[in-house]
Amino acid sequence: MSEIVYETSNQVAVIRINRPEASNAVNSQVMAELPEALERAANDASVRAVLITGTGDRSFVAGGDLKEFHDTLHSAEDVYKKWSVMRQILYRIATFNKPVVAGLNGAVRGGGAELAMACHFRVASSKASIGFVQVKLGISPGWGGAALLARTVGMQRARWLLLSGQVLEAAEAEGLGLVDRVVSSLTFMPDALQFAGELAANPPDAVQGILEMMRTAEKLDLAASMELESRLCASLWNSEPHQAAIDRFLKKRK
Numbered sequence: 035m036s037e038i039v040y041e042t043s044n045q046v047a048v049i050r051i052n053r054p055e056a057s058n059a060v061n062s063q064v065m066a067e068l069p070e071a072l073e074r075a076a077n078d079a080s081v082r083a084v085l086i087t088g089t090g091d092r093s094f095v096a097g098g099d100l101k102e103f104h105d106t107l108h109s110a111e112d113v114y115k116k117w118s119v120m121r122q123i124l125y126r127i128a129t130f131n132k133p134v135v136a137g138l139n140g141a142v143r144g145g146g147a148e149l150a151m152a153c154h155f156r157v158a159s160s161k162a163s164i165g166f167v168q169v170k171l172g173i174s175p176g177w178g179g180a181a182l183l184a185r186t187v188g189m190q191r192a193r194w195l196l197l198s199g200q201v202l203e204a205a206e207a208e209g210l211g212l213v214d215r216v217v218s219s220l221t222f223m224p225d226a227l228q229f230a231g232e233l234a235a236n237p238p239d240a241v242q243g244i245l246e247m248m249r250t251a252e253k254l255d256l257a258a259s260m261e262l263e264s265r266l267c268a269s270l271w272n273s274e275p276h277q278a279a280i281d282r283f284l285k286k287r288k
């Protein structure tokens with residue numbers, strides 16, 4: 035692997051897009067290597083959460099590599115085929131069965147913002163900024179990020195962000211619910227790892243079950259999604275982590 039660095043820290047897999055000379059823009063090589071890194075994290079039972087970030091402190095991901103793609107993608111069909119590959123990668127992330135956190139270490143632009151929205155959570159450096167700037171370039175999101183954005187912040191806020199191309203500072207993005215936590219730029223990586231580590235520390239069957247339930251619930255009516263919740267909790271009732279938690283609770287009271 036060259037454009038993606040894969041490391042583990044405790045139970046967290048860190049997947050780092052490593053093109054600082056190009057503001058970590060996504061090129062074909064990143065698109066080829068990202069799925070390998072994701073499958074490595076999926077298949078390693080010791081990995082319980084994933085942190086996707088970029089090298090350095092200037093950019094998370096500056097979007098698609100404008101230089102490569104303008105040289106190589108000429109027709110609408112070329113673009114559709116290429117973006118379909120990236121859309122499938124974002125779908126894999128959005129439906130991952132371990133929590134995926136985007137570590138926004140700097141500028142997040144265009145497709146970089148779409149990638150961030152595919153993750154289940156976003157932790158931002160106080161120096162990060164985020165903009166769906168595609169409209170300023172006369173295009174639209176193409177990797178599925180608009181749909182993901184609307185599900186996170188609601189249709190009206192998504193419409194404004196996508197049509198204005200406004201670049202938000204981290205604190206403003208947090209206010210809109212786009213970012214889950216803003217941390218100091220000086221302690222970004224330890225703080226992002228701690229955020230992911232807190233998710234990794236919870237019992238994996240419960241975490242996986244809740245992730246899957248929340249995803250399925252989006253497609254169901256209220257009664258069906260509430261019923262699904264009862265089923266999930268029932269299936270976890272006799273699990274070892276729940277029994278151990280109850281033992282600890284009862285022992286404290288003796």
Ligand SMILES: CCCC(=O)SCCNC(=O)CCNC(=O)[C@H](O)C(C)(C)COP(=O)(O)OP(=O)(O)OC[C@H]1O[C@@H](n2cnc3c(N)ncnc32)[C@H](O)[C@@H]1OP(=O)(O)O
Nearest residue numbers: 055056057059092096097098099100101141143144145168
């Ligand atoms: C095509 C798919 C859909 C999309 O993603 S559309 C959105 C595309 N992205 C953008 O318009 C963002 C363009 N970049 C920027 O605004 C700024 O570079 C950014 C990310 C705020 C970072 O600013 P700075 O930290 O000041 O860095 P800088 O501007 O000096 O750039 C450093 C080197 O990175 C390069 N770079 C930045 N964004 C890139 C991109 N998307 N594709 C390819 N190369 C990109 C930039 O050209 C520069 O390299 P060089 O020094 O010119 O060799």
